[in-house]
Amino acid sequence: MRFRLTDDQRALRGGVRELLDRCFGRDALRAAVDAPGRLDRALWRTLGAAGFFALRLPEADGGVGLGLPEAVLAFEEAGRALLPGPLVATHLAAGAVPGAAAGETVVAAADGALAEWLDAADVVLGDASGALPLRSVDPLTPLHRVPGTGGGAPGTAAALLTAAEQLGTAGRVCELAVQHARTREQFGRPVGAFQAVQHLCADLLVRAETARAAVYAAAVTADPADIAAARLLADEAAVRGARDCLQVHGGMGFTWEADVHLHLKRAWVRAQRTGGSTQSEELLAAALAP
Structure with a gap:
């Protein structure tokens, strides 16, 4: 399909x-x-x-x-x-x-x-x-x-829309990393010319596109297991992607003028929303169990 x-x-x-x-x-x-x-x-x-x-x-x-x-x-x-x-x-x-x-x-x-x-x-x-x-x-x-359960387990739509927001961060930090790698110079060369930075940017893209395929597919099927898998992939793409983007920026990424640290902080908070990864892992495990 x-x-x-x-x-x-x-x-x-x-x-x-x-x-x-x-x-x-x-x-x-x-x-x-x-x-x-x-x-x-x-x-x-x-x-x-x-x-x-x-x-x-x-x-x-x-x-x-x-x-x-x-x-x-x-x-x-x-x-x-x-x-x-x-x-x-x-x-x-x-x-x-x-x-x-x-x-x-x-x-x-x-x-x-x-x-x-x-x-x-x-x-x-x-x-x-x-x-x-x-x-x-x-x-x-x-x-x-919120004490206790805070009103019970959230619906799958909330998890999928959260995954979509995480996907947005994953895509944006990939763009920011590539832009910085192309324009920032060290030793007379763009930092993107260094293999270690190239690997970080490649990993950013792979995680973002893998999450994109999963999130878009889950939006079509609306299957709870598909949504759980998409949520896990999107959380990883956003959190690890923002961390790698910050690594590409170096010390500048920690400063208030750079947006990447805001993406990392938001990704951390979203990853705890609607039951967090634990609920998605349990749902996916139940769906895969024989």
């Missing part, structure tokens, strides 16, 4: 990237980092007006009427741009929570031990009673620790 994007899907992906470049470019990203914990409501409403949250809502209910593959493409672009906020929870709540589809209502979910953006949310799905604020490694993702 071959999974190729249609012309409409390519146009959707390009449109979402253009929207995010315009509404949440690098200046906006840096402004958000300087104001941690504050959700930009105007940006949220802009996303709602563009149909980001209502993408899978039927047209009869005021939505766009597309499917899970198209949502994956949109969330991949959100991950690439490091778009902050409880995107997955609000998207999944469209049609069920008034105002979520239009971006007028911010929805967070307490679906695991860690919950994101509770203080900024208008509606919290799940039991967040007794939640305690935590210091987050990612300045753009405020966290709370």
